[in-house]
Amino acid sequence: MMTFIPKLVQNLLEILEDNEYYDVIIEVGNDPYVKIFRAHMVILYYRSPYLQRTLSTNKRRDDIILTHIKLPNISPETFQIILRYIYAGNLSLIEYDTLNIIKILVAASELGLQELITNIQSFLIKNKVSWIKQNFNLVYQTCFENDSFSELQNFCTDLITRKPENVFRSIDFNSISEKCLISLIQRDNIQIDDIKVWEHVLKWGIAQNPELPSDLSNYSKDDINILSNTLQRCIPFIKFYNLTSEEFLNKVHPFKLILRGSRDGFSSHKFHKICDGIFNTVSIIRVQGSNEILGGYNPTIWNSIEGYNTTKDSFIFSFKDMYNINNYVLSRVADEKKAIFGSIDFGPTFGSDLTIFGERYYGLSHCDSRFYEKRIRETSYYFSVWEYEIFQIIKN
Known part of the structure; x- marks a missing residue:
């Protein structure tokens, strides 16, 4: 069999350069960088599925000589390369x-x-x-x-x-x-290492706010709030529970561990003694007898006076298995007037959607679905707390 591919390619490129027998006008790019290309419907139709659909949708009427197509998402320089490929079938x-x-x-x-x-x-x-x-x-x-x-x-x-x-x-x-x-x-x-992940996330957060000082020790309260708001959606995915105390002390900024159940005790009175009046806290709870992690972020203060605190910026989260963090739920506030609940008899409680309660937090904590967008546990059954930690986002 004799083949004449090079000559065919040459002829097709000559057709592309032809300024007389074209029947399609293609407007490529966005103002002010727009370029007009001339092409041939039969080639475009059979070479590009997208252009085939476009040409089929905008079928040329008998009284219209040219068909117009707009491609605003492609630069003229790039489309020129693509168009030569469409005609010649090669690209180096x-x-x-x-x-x-x-x-x-x-x-x-x-x-x-x-x-x-x-x-x-x-x-x-x-x-x-x-x-x-x-x-x-x-x-x-x-x-x-x-x-x-x-x-x-x-x-x-x-x-x-x-x-x-x-x-x-x-x-x-x-x-x-x-x-x-x-x-x-x-x-x-x-x-x-998990601590390395945190360090990189922290650097990323600072980079998103170029007005912030590079040295965390110079942060004002407003600076801390800006950084914490930037990182709030990332925080649930940092495995703080895998870090050592030394790593927290030396590496985790501007988060500071202020309460750990195994160190400070499992009681609502101890929680309020340590945490009342403190803004911007992250609570991380491990459910007893499982690998389940629950938690939430509270930008307002904790207090012992029974009632709800209003905020639109809190959220709660869960990991069904701490070793499989792809299986997680992140839930934001639906009723901001009931986002945070305070009482001397309750530990960290987010509406009624994440409630920490009971003597030594044993057997009476639970999750419902009322004031946040979605349920973070599949069940409303009571659970016990194996360990919990409260971190404050503060000036280090």
């Missing part, structure tokens, strides 16, 4: 820097070019490992925002598991989104 990735290759990958996904998606992922994993490690945030966010990038997703997941320090030390780690950060730290199989 070594001609482009890695950041541009990522842009080509994202554009290929939008246009449904699966062949290109597969090959670009393989090229990056084979040839650009060092760049991926240095720019992990960009790659991680890109691949997990798109289900088409399964090869890159698997590569990133493996990298997180085996060499998490490379991820946390990447040059753009501090710009990672909160959602991506939580997806990183909630993994239970990453090979890194």
